[in-house]
Amino acid sequence: MRPDRGHHLQRQAPTPADATRAIHHGESFAEETGTVMPPIYSTSTFAHGNPGGFDYTRSGNPNFRILEGVLASVEHCEHATVFGSGVSAITAIASSLSQGDLVLCEENLYGCTVRLFEQVFAKFGIRTEWVDFTSPEAVSSIAARKPAMVWLESPTNPLLKVIDLRQVCAAAKAIDVPVVVDNTFATALVQRPLQLGATLSLTSTTKYINGHSDALGGAVCTDDPTWQRKMVFAQKALGLQPSPFDCWLITRGIKTLPLRLRQQMANAAALADHLADHAQVNWVRYPHRRDHPQHVTAMQQMSAGGAIVTIGVEAGREQAYAVCKALHWFTMAESLGGVESLICHPATMTHASVSTEVKQKLGISDGLIRLSVGCEDASDLVADLDQALCLLR
Numbered sequence: 001m002r003p004d005r006g007h008h009l010q011r012q013a014p015t016p017a018d019a020t021r022a023i024h025h026g027e028s029f030a031e032e033t034g035t036v037m038p039p040i041y042s043t044s045t046f047a048h049g050n051p052g053g054f055d056y057t058r059s060g061n062p063n064f065r066i067l068e069g070v071l072a073s074v075e076h077c078e079h080a081t082v083f084g085s086g087v088s089a090i091t092a093i094a095s096s097l098s099q100g101d102l103v104l105c106e107e108n109l110y111g112c113t114v115r116l117f118e119q120v121f122a123k124f125g126i127r128t129e130w131v132d133f134t135s136p137e138a139v140s141s142i143a144a145r146k147p148a149m150v151w152l153e154s155p156t157n158p159l160l161k162v163i164d165l166r167q168v169c170a171a172a173k174a175i176d177v178p179v180v181v182d183n184t185f186a187t188a189l190v191q192r193p194l195q196l197g198a199t200l201s202l203t204s205t206t207k208y209i210n211g212h213s214d215a216l217g218g219a220v221c222t223d224d225p226t227w228q229r230k231m232v233f234a235q236k237a238l239g240l241q242p243s244p245f246d247c248w249l250i251t252r253g254i255k256t257l258p259l260r261l262r263q264q265m266a267n268a269a270a271l272a273d274h275l276a277d278h279a280q281v282n283w284v285r286y287p288h289r290r291d292h293p294q295h296v297t298a299m300q301q302m303s304a305g306g307a308i309v310t311i312g313v314e315a316g317r318e319q320a321y322a323v324c325k326a327l328h329w330f331t332m333a334e335s336l337g338g339v340e341s342l343i344c345h346p347a348t349m350t351h352a353s354v355s356t357e358v359k360q361k362l363g364i365s366d367g368l369i370r371l372s373v374g375c376e377d378a379s380d381l382v383a384d385l386d387q388a389l390c391l392l393r
Helices: 005-012 018-023 062-075 086-094 111-124 136-145 165-173 225-237 244-254 257-276 295-301 317-325 356-362 378-392
Strands: 079-083 102-106 127-131 149-153 179-182 200-203 218-222 283-285 308-312 330-332 341-344 368-372
Touching (some): 062 218, 062 244, 079 225, 086 200, 086 218, 086 225, 102 111, 102 136, 127 136, 165 179, 257 283, 257 308, 257 378, 330 378
Parallel strands (some): 102 127, 179 200, 330 341
Antiparallel strands (some): 079 218, 200 218, 308 368, 341 368
């Protein structure tokens, strides 16, 4: 019998590099055909007693397992569970909480995460408190507040705050509190929250993992078998599963993640340096620049600076919109992480559901603009931004 491709890979390369892990998915559930890429298993149900143990796609599908295997391999962890979107992955974790539980959250989270906690799960008795986890007082408050869960992003959306994950996770672990880290902006190629002490590493696979802006997905990775069982239960019981087609697209997309991300991060670093000297730009946030407030932490826990750049300009909403709309190579749109560059006005887009008071407190002003840097030629992106920023003169 021909050996399984995954086992063959393991014998030849016991510790493959990440670029190799992203390409080789192992089991395809179609070994008899010799297919290099797995097919799309577009079926709602399965015959009873099949070797894979599948019964109904809401509770599992070959395309789910293939993608989960790749994600766990790239994350260097034991388990991965895929969901229909990043928000579905957030919902799966939050659904494990009980009435009266307190979630201690980083104050600058993705707007949809804030909306879920404040407008959905609050109705079921889940309490949230929002703190600045870059401050020592917030870290020490974990022991005093005794939350049921700590919820972080790093870098955060859209301010790119970098949280000292090792420090926060150690404080939480001391009182046996699980820590969730939304790692969407970094991906496992730049930062591995589980190795820094997190319980769960969450990512919207819609973004960099897929990289082509044509599929929705989310995933939760963990080394904890109990949490893995909770995620599988949520996937099935709450109907949070992805489609087989989206999983197939994301499995295809992740194969080029190392190549894409390398180009995107090189472009982002170059743009950050250029914009820092631009007359119409007040400030730039990019984790691996020395002027980033948490630069030292970013250098310690992130292997690179990522591909998101946030800038502040002297502009109201209409002026900021005019800049965004004047760009040729940057499309003004929600989302991030694709091969194409996108520009976003967080105050009215990703964080539109966040109250005006909270946005003012955090610094999400009308003059804040977020760039998701793509794979285009850096000189074209620089020239494009320069001509658009001229509108602010």
